[in-house]
Amino acid sequence: MAPQLCYKQISEKEFTIGENRITLLDNSTIYIEAIGEQTDEHAREILKLYQKLYSELPGKINQLVNLDRSGKSSPKARQVYEEMNNHESTHKVAVYGIHPVARVLAAFVTGIKGKKNIEFFTNKEDAMAWLKK
Amino acid sequence: MDERSEKKIDELIAAVIKIAKGDYTVQIETSEKNDKLDALAMGINMLVDDLKTGREAALENEKIKLRNIELQNEKIRALESEHLKTIFLQNMSHELRTPLNAIIGFAEILPKYFKEKEKLAQYTSIIRQQGLDLHDLINDLLDLSSIETGKMTINTEECDLNELLNDLFLFFNNHKHKIGKQDIDISYEPNNTEKPYHILVDKGKLRQIFVNLIFNALKFTHKGAVSFGFEIKNKQIEFFVADTGIGIPPEKQPLVFDRFIRLDPHSENEFKGKGLGLAIVKGLIELLKGTVNLESKVGEGTRFKFTIPYEEITIKENNDPAESNGTIDFSGYSVLIIENDITNSIYLEEVLSETKINILKTTNINDAVSVFDSGTRIDLILLDLGLPGISGLEAIPIFKLKRPHTKIIVQTAYTSNEDRKKALEAGGDGFITKPIDSEELLALIKEQLYS
Known part of the structure; x- marks a missing residue:
């Protein structure tokens, strides 16, 4: 039986979930570097961590998601992402990636119901600029 | 296009074809x-x-x-x-x-x-x-x-089918006048008048099945006929009761054997009934290891058919010394009625008086024992079970100890098979339940006195 996946805090502002790395950039932005396949378990742990961070951080939160090293995400995981994006404490979600694969992956997340608080970018700078706008 | 791209595109096409065919396990x-x-x-x-x-x-x-x-x-x-x-x-x-x-x-x-x-x-x-x-x-x-x-439980006994059905024919041919159905022709189709069909069956239950079906047939028939009979088919006997009555609509046919179902509850006055008859019929037939079904057309009539296993047996001779010229004569015999209910006691005395049997009566066991001890001749006891003091059940061994050859018929309102079993195990020779049918009682007395 595979060990259960749990998020781990590795420093004051850094966490891991499997290979994924989650960092608090400032008090209003969470940076997620998605690495490898995103399963239902990953999504469940990301949700737990978000709920913890959302309860600790003041005001609304932005998410900056790097998909350059991400694998596919499961349908259930995408459902969880959608819930998080729709969370009342979520302000904006910027997803970025240089490769065509990242664009496709992002389409499966950003394309959800034509949400206006989520956008795809081909580089980190544009993504951050949009979040700060 | 380079070789890798060509190969990858072929791979993508093959995957899409698989997916189109419903294979959702494909991963590239x-x-x-x-x-x-x-x-x-x-x-x-x-x-x-x-x-x-x-x-x-x-x-x-x-x-x-x-x-x-x-x-x-x-x-x-x-x-x-x-x-x-x-x-x-x-x-x-x-x-x-x-x-x-x-x-x-x-x-x-x-x-x-x-x-x-x-x-x-x-x-x-x-x-x-x-x-x-x-x-x-x-x-x-x-x-x-x-x-x-x-x-x-099943009480299997010898039964002449032709005789049983002929009795039913005589009964219903007479009874139809009492229920205003005198215009209905009732007929019994004997299987073979030359050859009595003796079988082993629970005669009482078979009779009850026929009585319920024929009563039903008469009830729902305004003109025409009701007929019944049987035929042997391999190892089965197939009985039928047919009528030219109102018939049963196809949608209601599957419901007729359900308990509590009265086919048309709104026509209560015309077709009086409790909705139990056919449920009992089906239960009894299944108890006899048989099956029942029906064919019916609205306006033309209904035919109920049921089968039970067939087991033919040889005929026993039966001489009847008690009956001569159609009257029952028990003269020379003596009966002791032990019954505390005065109306029941009067009724029993009335039924027995025509047989010329000598009648003695008590209302409790102590008095009955006194009669016994006085040396009076007693060939038969009609014993109630629910007596004050010593119960009828307790008294049976007492009487049997004093006079083993005196027959004891238990006559009681306790009607279950368990009560019957207890009474017979205690030493009773016969068992009859209240309300007592006079003919049945006389037949039972005759059986005991001449056995």
Whole structure:
């Protein structure tokens, strides 16, 4: 039986979930570097961590998601992402990636119901600029 | 296009074909390059996952839908069953109160008419008939209860089918006049008049099945005929009861054997009944290891057919010393009636008086023992079970110890098979239940005195 996946805090502002790395950039932005396949378990742990961070951080939160090293995400995981994006404490979600694969992956997340608080970018700078706008 | 791209595109096409054929396990490998071909492969992989999840969700929904339909049907069945029970209880209440009302009412006014013989006869006849109706109803309820709880037992005995059905024919041919069905032709089709058909069967139950079916046939037939009979088919006997009555609509045919079902509850006055008859018929036939079915056309009539296993036996000779010129003569014999209920005691004395048997009576066991000890001749005891002091059941061994050859017939309102078994195990020679049928009682006495 595979060990259960749990998020781990590795420093004051850094966490891991499997290979994924989650960092608090400032008090209003969470940076997620998605690495490898995103399963239902990953999504469940990301949700737990978000709920913890959302309860600790003041005001609304932005998410900056790097998909350059991400694998596919499961349908259930995408459902969880959608819930998080729709969370009342979520302000904006910027997803970025240089490769065509990242664009496709992002389409499966950003394309959800034509949400206006989520956008795809081909580089980190544009993504951050949009979040700060 | 380079070789890798060509190969990758072939791989993508093959995957799409598989997916089109419904294979949602397809996944295309992606490389480290993360190029457009990998993007296409990744997109296809995720679309397949979505399709698979969608199909699983649809299957799950279908299962839930089917389960919901099942639950809905179960709920409907439970409600129907509850509804039928309520109707049944209302119906039973009505069926019990109606004869009771007549019995109590006429019994109250009867003393006023002691001197008017015509009215006296009419009112006592009503009381008797209503009492018999009540008796039938209680018997039906007890039968149904015994069948449903598996407590009804089979009492197999020798039976001449031609004789049984001929008796039924004579009874119903006479009875039809009493129920205003004199215009209905009743016929019995003997299987072979030259050859009696002796079989081993629970004769009482077979008779009860026929009585219920023929009564039903008469009830629903306004003109024409009711016929019944049997034929041997391999190792089975197939019986039938057919009528030219109103028939049963096809949609109602599967319901006729359900308990508490009266085919048309709105026509209560025309087709009086409790809705138990056919449920009992089916239960009894199944108890005899048989099956029952029906054919019916509205306006043309109904034919009930039932089969039971056939076991032919050889005929026994039977001489009857007690009966001469059609009258029963027990002269020279002596009977002791032990009965504490005065009306029952009078009734028994009345029934026996025509047989010229010597009658002795007591109301308790102590007095009966005194009669025994006085040396008086007693060939037979008619013993009630529910006596004050020493019960009838306790008294049987006492009498048997004193005079082993004196026959004891238990006559009681305790009607279950268990009561019968206890009485016979205690040493009783015969058992008859109240209300006592005079012919049945005389036949039983005859059997005991001449056995």
